[in-house]
Structure formats: structure tokens, C-alpha cells
Amino acid sequence: MNNLVTISTHDDIAVITIDNPPVNALSPGVPEGILAAIDQVNESPALRAAVVIGAGRTFVAGADIKEFGKMTSGSRSRGSLLPLLLRIEDSKKPVVMAIHGTAFGGGLELAMAGHYRVAAPTAQVGQPEVKLGIIPGAGGTQRLPRLVGVAKAVEMCANGNPISAREAAALGLIDQLIEGNLAAEAVTFARGVASQPARKTRERTEKLGSAAECAPIFAAARDLAHKKQRGLMAPLAAIDAVEAATRLSFEEGCEAEARLFTECLFSDQSKALIHVFFSEREVGKIPDIPKETPAIPVNRVAVVGSGTMGGGIAMVFANAGIPVMLKDVDQEALDLGLGKIKKNYASSVQRGRFTQAYVDERLQLIKPVLSYDAFSDVDMVVEAVFEGMALKKTVFAELDRACRSGTILATNTSTLNIDEIAGATSRPESVIGTHFFSPANVMRLLEIVRGKASSKAVIASCLQLSKKLGKIGVLVGNCRGFVGNRMFGPYRREAQFLVEEGAEVQAVDEALVEFGNAMGPLATGDLAGLDVGWRIRKEYRYLEKPGIRQPIAEDRLCELGRFGQKTLKGWYRYDESRRASVDPEVGALVRKWSADAGIPQRQITASEIVDRCIYALVNEGARILEEGYALRAADIDIIYLNGYGFPPYRGGPMWHVDTVGLRKVYQRICELHEQHGELWAPAPLLKQLAEAGKTFADYDKQQLAAA
Numbered sequence: 233m234n235n236l237v238t239i240s241t242h243d244d245i246a247v248i249t250i251d252n253p254p255v256n257a258l259s260p261g262v263p264e265g266i267l268a269a270i271d272q273v274n275e276s277p278a279l280r281a282a283v284v285i286g287a288g289r290t291f292v293a294g295a296d297i298k299e300f301g302k303m304t305s306g307s308r309s310r311g312s313l314l315p316l317l318l319r320i321e322d323s324k325k326p327v328v329m330a331i332h333g334t335a336f337g338g339g340l341e342l343a344m345a346g347h348y349r350v351a352a353p354t355a356q357v358g359q360p361e362v363k364l365g366i367i368p369g370a371g372g373t374q375r376l377p378r379l380v381g382v383a384k385a386v387e388m389c390a391n392g393n394p395i396s397a398r399e400a401a402a403l404g405l406i407d408q409l410i411e412g413n414l415a416a417e418a419v420t421f422a423r424g425v426a427s428q429p430a431r432k433t434r435e436r437t438e439k440l441g442s443a444a445e446c447a448p449i450f451a452a453a454r455d456l457a458h459k460k461q462r463g464l465m466a467p468l469a470a471i472d473a474v475e476a477a478t479r480l481s482f483e484e485g486c487e488a489e490a491r492l493f494t495e496c497l498f499s500d501q502s503k504a505l506i507h508v509f510f511s512e513r514e515v516g517k518i519p520d521i522p523k524e525t526p527a528i529p530v531n532r533v534a535v536v537g538s539g540t541m542g543g544g545i546a547m548v549f550a551n552a553g554i555p556v557m558l559k560d561v562d563q564e565a566l567d568l569g570l571g572k573i574k575k576n577y578a579s580s581v582q583r584g585r586f587t588q589a590y591v592d593e594r595l596q597l598i599k600p601v602l603s604y605d606a607f608s609d610v611d612m613v614v615e616a617v618f619e620g621m622a623l624k625k626t627v628f629a630e631l632d633r634a635c636r637s638g639t640i641l642a643t644n645t646s647t648l649n650i651d652e653i654a655g656a657t658s659r660p661e662s663v664i665g666t667h668f669f670s671p672a673n674v675m676r677l678l679e680i681v682r683g684k685a686s687s688k689a690v691i692a693s694c695l696q697l698s699k700k701l702g703k704i705g706v707l708v709g710n711c712r713g714f715v716g717n718r719m720f721g722p723y724r725r726e727a728q729f730l731v732e733e734g735a736e737v738q739a740v741d742e743a744l745v746e747f748g749n750a751m752g753p754l755a756t757g758d759l760a761g762l763d764v765g766w767r768i769r770k771e772y773r774y775l776e777k778p779g780i781r782q783p784i785a786e787d788r789l790c791e792l793g794r795f796g797q798k799t800l801k802g803w804y805r806y807d808e809s810r811r812a813s814v815d816p817e818v819g820a821l822v823r824k825w826s827a828d829a830g831i832p833q834r835q836i837t838a839s840e841i842v843d844r845c846i847y848a849l850v851n852e853g854a855r856i857l858e859e860g861y862a863l864r865a866a867d868i869d870i871i872y873l874n875g876y877g878f879p880p881y882r883g884g885p886m887w888h889v890d891t892v893g894l895r896k897v898y899q900r901i902c903e904l905h906e907q908h909g910e911l912w913a914p915a916p917l918l919k920q921l922a923e924a925g926k927t928f929a930d931y932d933k934q935q936l937a938a939a
């Protein structure tokens with residue numbers, strides 16, 4: 233044993249405690265410590281059985297993910313866990329795994345190597361490895377189907393979602409649920425089974441089924457993976473590994489699992505997804521706002537504006553159990569807004585996402601109001617009125633009058649200057665941006681926009697609140713478009729340029745969907761409404777530098793009333809159920825506009841489409857980073873993964889170009905600069921990193937060290 237694993241005796245039963253905070257990961261020393269303790273139990277005549285339990289908040293949440301980066305293809309780290317688990321399973325005296333919190337990944341694999349499993353009813357178990365781009369690597373794909381059957385094992389290994397201890401008990405994965413004191417009752421359980429022969433999971437076959445019975449299960453699982461996890465290799469590898477359990481012996485199945493595990497572990501996909509895992513946890517760490525910063529409790533909220541965004545934001549608060557007032561200017565607007573909320577909830581009930589009782593409770597929490605009178609006791613207001621500076625200033629002046637001091641005054645603007653909005657109040661320190669993404673009740677991203685005067689308490693509160701709301705909050709600076717939309721501008725600009733230079737509309741979208749994005753840039757424009765950008769462009773036209781090329785097609789489409797899905801015409805044509813089809817009229821119009829503007833037409837490849845759109849995005853990202861509007865390249869990645877449908881297995885745009893190689897990307901941007909002029913001037917930070925042979929990840933590390 234060692235300081236990570238300790239043993240105590242309770243008469244004839246040993247309790248082996250794993251104590252490796254925060255989540256008892258199987259870091260080096262932990263599996264060895266457990267095994268040494270089991271050996272001790274087997275050697276002691278006085279001990280009849282062992283209980284393995286986790287100290288603190290959880291059982292074992294998995295292998296230590298931090299160790300993965302250190303593994304090389306010759307590394308034995310992976311190889312060491314499987315034989316250790318075999319030796320635990322070979323213990324002559326029964327081993328009872330006592331689970332609370334989570335038994336995930338290697339944690340569940342450890343639990344399955346025990347002879348019995350007991351669990352607190354609140355515990356969760358799962359094989360989430362696919363979310364990290366890998367598969368279970370210590371026999372999980374072989375033992376799980378033996379305990380829960382093939383269909384459930386395939387599902388759990390391929391989608392990575394955990395199941396509750398109750399479900400696990402019903403499936404036979406957990407032998408007993410323990411409502412009271414887990415350790416004490418696990419000892420009693422162990423005493424009860426001490427004299428029975430220990431049954432090895434690996435020797436069980438009764439739930440495996442025949443190859444013919446299992447074939448349709450694997451076919452359906454592969455189909456689902458192709459649809460729901462497009463582009464990801466790990467889910468398919470996980471299915472292959474479980475299939476091996478049904479065709480091969482346990483030992484051969486483990487060898488097949490090992491091959492697939494290694495392939496996945498050394499893939500770019502797994503590196504990217506592990507980067508995402510750690511970045512999601514880093515994003516809330518702000519150097520000048522320590523964890524202890526006192527936050528303002530947010531228990532009562534008001535939302536101003538009951539349009540699509542306001543209504544969605546009200547639902548977000550209601551879904552988190554926070555009472556919310558929804559304000560609009562007149563009854564008609566309010567009725568319309570509430571009607572949309574109810575329709576939205578009704579469709580969730582229909583799809584089985586929520587029960588009617590849950591929805592009724594949520595609706596009780598949303599109180600429609602017409603005046604600011606009741607705002608005096610709210611902790612936070614989120615303004616979500618139309619995007620226009622004058623209107624926003626009027627609203628904030630009203631809020632300044634109506635709200636007590638200390639209330640967080642947040643704006644959901646996606647483009648306007650937070651400091652100017654804050655200037656309409658006597659308390660700019662209370663003002664902040666909370667940029668929700670549409671549909672607000674679905675999208676996970678929340679850009680928290682720090683104004684010049686936003687207080688640390690207000691920022692800390694919004695970061696904490698984002699978790700409570702089930703969002704991932706990313707702190708960004710106050711520049712035009714903030715981080716996400718500022719980068720999206722050049723990305724969509726290039727998509728339009730490409731069409732104006734001769735690419736087909738659907739060829740542009742298809743190239744980016746093939747790259748892995750959830751949607752193409754032109755179809756996204758149609759979904760969001762082309763008129764939104766058109767109005768903003770008209771407002772900011774005075775900022776455009778003369779002589780710099782601007783896209784023409786989208787403004788012209790808007791002039792023709794083609795605003796996208798809402799008018800059933802935009803880049804595409806839509807039927808009443810909003811199914812898109814190619815509109816030849818658009819192709820002809822763009823060709824005419826391009827000819828009038830003297831834009832030469834040519835054949836454009838899918839690879840040029842991807843380079844131009846993605847590198848325009850990244851070049852702007854590099855500027856944002858250098859200017860300090862994003863704290864880390866990883867923050868930009870999290871924004872794009874959670875707000876813009878960037879493929880997770882590419883790790884986000886900045887991680888993606890690190891993987892391609894910054895030198896190569898920089899050279900390509902230089903070429904595009906030569907071909908297309910000033911808009912493609914390489915960002916100085918990109919140039920500097922490329923020339924130094926560094927990556928954006930190196931830049932993040934350097935910034936962290938300096939903070």
C-alpha cells in the first residue's frame with residue numbers, strides 16, 4: 233500500500249480506501265496500492281473478504297487522463313491496468329466494490345473486476361471513454377456485456393452516457409443498493425458473502441448471446457453512430473470491441489480491445505477531445521478573479537424583452553429552478569412571447585424530453601409583467617430587447633432607476649459596446665454582457681462580456697451562474713462581435729466571396745459539413761436570418777475602409793426580401809416545413825452580380841473552400857488573442873465547439889491549426905494574402921508562433937506561467 237490506498241480492518245473484513253483527490257483517478261500508484269491491499273487480505277488468516285471504497289466525494293472516476301499525454305506507443309501504462317484487474321478478480325477472498333459518486337471508465341472497469349458491487353442509490357456508473365476519443369482499455373468492453381447484456385453494453389460504450397445506480401441494479405451490474413452508511417453496510421454485505429465462492433465476471437457468458445442474435449444489435453449501433461457521432465472513430469471502435477466479446481474468448485477479446493484502444497489513444501481525435509475535456513475545466517479559471525471572489529447570489533431574476541432570445545433566456549432560468557419575471561412593452565407582445573415559450577415546452581413534452589408536470593412547474597416560475605415596478609427585489613436583470621444602441625440605453629436607464637444597488641445588470645447584446653450601454657447607468661460596475669446563443673434554452677455557450685468597469689463580484693457571479701444554468705460560461709473582452717461573432721464575420725465573408733468567385737452555394741456548405749461542422753456557413757445565415765447581418769452592416773458601413781473588397785451577394789439577396797428561412801427564401805429555397813433545396817435562381821443572380829462587379833469566375837475545390845473559411849476564422853482568432861479579448865486559445869476553442877457547431881474531434885479551431893502545423897497554416901495564409909490582398913494579412917501572433925515553431929497551446933502555457 234501507499235499514501236493513495238489505505239487498509240483498515242473491521243473484525244474479519246478489510247476496508248480498502250482509495251484516497252486520490254479530487255476524483256480518485258487511477259493515477260500511478262493507485263492500482264498497485266489496491267492490489268497490494270488485496271494480497272494482504274489473501275495472506276491474512278483473520279480476514280475473510282474485502283470492501284474497496286473511495287474516500288471523499290466519489291468512487292473512482294476513471295484512469296488519470298493527465299497521464300494519457302505522457303504515453304507513447306511503446307508505453308506500458310495501459311498494459312499495466314488490465315493484468316492488475318485480473319489479479320484482483322483472481323483474489324480467493326471475495327472483493328466487494330462499494331460505489332458512491334461516479335464509477336466511470338477505469339473506475340467501472342475496476343468495479344467489474346470485483347466479485348460484487350454495492351452502491352449508493354445516487355451513484356452513477358458508465359464508460360465515458362468515447363467522449364475522450366478512446367474506448368475502455370482495461371477489459372470494460374469485455375466485462376460489461378457479461379454483466380448487462382450486449383445491447384446495453386454497446387449503448388453504454390458507444391455513446392458514453394452514464395446510467396444511474398438504480399438502472400445498473402436492475403440490469404444486474406450492481407448487486408445491492410445501499411440507502412444508509414455505504415461503508416458500514418458494505419462491510420455487512422461482505423460478511424454475508426464471505427463464505428461463498430467468489431464468482432469472476434470474466435467467466436460469465438450467460439448474457440453474451442449468439443453471433444446471430446447479436447448481429448442486428450451491432451448493425452443498429454453502427455448506424456446510430458454514423459448518424460449521431462458523425463466523423464468520430466471511437467464509437468465505432470467501441471462497438472467493434474464489444475462485438476469481439478461475443479465472438480472471442482475473454483483473453484482474445486481483451487487483445488482486440490487493446491489494439492482498438494491503442495489506435496484511438498494515439499489518434500488526433502483523442503488528443504483533441506482530451507484537450508476539450510481540460511479546456512472546459514480551465515475556462516472558468518480567471519487569473520485576476522480567484523475562486524474565493526465573493527459572488528452575488530442569484531435567486532430572483534428579470535428578463536426584459538419577450539422575443540425569441542428573451543423567451544429562451546427566461547426558459548433557461550426557469551429550467552434551473554430560478555423564478556423569473558418576463559417584461560415587455562405591451563400585453564400583445566407578452567402574449568406572443570409566452571405563447572412561443574409554451575409551444576417550445578409542448579414540443580419538448582412531445583419529444584419526451586420533459587414531462588408535463590415538469591413543464592407546468594417551469595411555467596409557474598415565469599411571471600409576465602408590463603412594468604419595471606417589481607424589479608426592485610431582483611438579483612439580476614438580463615436585457616434582451618432589439619439590437620439598437622438607443623433602445624438599449626433607454627432600457628438601462630430605466631433599470632438604473634428600478635433596481636436596487638447590487639443588482640447585476642446584464643445585456644444580451646451580440647454586437648454592441650458594453651461600456652457605452654453601462655454609461656447609461658450610474659453604476660457601470662454592475663453592468664456586464666451575457667451573450668446567450670440561439671436557441672438560448674438549447675445552446676450550451678454563454679459569452680460573458682467583461683466591460684471596462686464590470687466588478688469582479690459581478691463577473692464571478694456570472695461565471696458561477698453559468699454552471700447553475702447548465703451553460704459553459706467563457707469570459708471575453710468587449711470588442712465588436714466579442715469573440716465568437718467577430719471571428720464568424722471573416723468566416724462567412726469568405727464563404728460569400730467563394731460563391732461570388734464561382735463556387736456553388738451547396739458546394740461551399742458541403743465542404744464545411746464534410747470538414748465536420750454541424751452546418752455550412754450559408755445555411756447558417758439562412759437559419760439566423762440574413763437580414764440581421766444586413767442591418768448591422770448598414771449601421772456600421774461608415775467603418776468600412778474604402779478600396780477593401782466587401783461581399784455583395786448577401787446584401788443583394790436581402791434587398792430582394794430573401795432573408796433566409798423566415799421568408800422561405802435566402803441562399804436556399806425552403807418548403808413550409810423548412811426543408812432546404814438548391815435555388816437555381818440564386819446561382820444565376822450571383823453570377824450576374826459578380827459579372828457586374830468584374831469578379832473573375834473559376835473552378836474552386838473543396839479544399840480551397842475549407843482553407844479559406846477556416847483559416848479566416850483562425851487568423852481573426854489569433855488577433856483576438858493577441859489583443860487580449862480572449863484569455864486563452866483554448867477559450868476560443870470552447871466558444872466554437874459550444875456555440876458554432878465546430879466538430880469536437882478537431883478540438884476547436886485553434887487546436888485544429890496546431891494539429892495541422894502553424895508553419896503550414898501561416899504559409900497558406902501568406903499565399904492567400906498575396907492572392908486576395910489586405911483582408912488576409914496574417915495576424916502578427918500567428919506569424920510569431922509559426923516562425924518560432926510554436927503552437928497556440930504553447931502560447932496558452934506561456935500566458936498561464938506569466939499570470
Ligand code: 3H9
Binds near residue numbers: 294
Ligand atoms: C479511462 O478511464 C480509460 C480506462 O478505460 C482505462 C484505460 C487503461 N483524470 O469535472 P470536474 C479532474 S478514461 C484526471 O470539475 P465534477 C478535473 O480535471 C477516463 N483528472 O468535477 C478537475 O480538475 P481541476 C474515464 C480528472 O464534480 C477535477 O478533477 N473517465 C479526471 O463536475 C474535478 O473535475 C472519465 O472520462 C480524470 N479521470 O465532475 C471521467 N476526472 O479541478 C471524467 C476529473 O484541476 N471526469 N478530473 O480543474 C468527469 O466526468 C467528471 O470530472 C466527474 C466529476 C463527473 C468525475
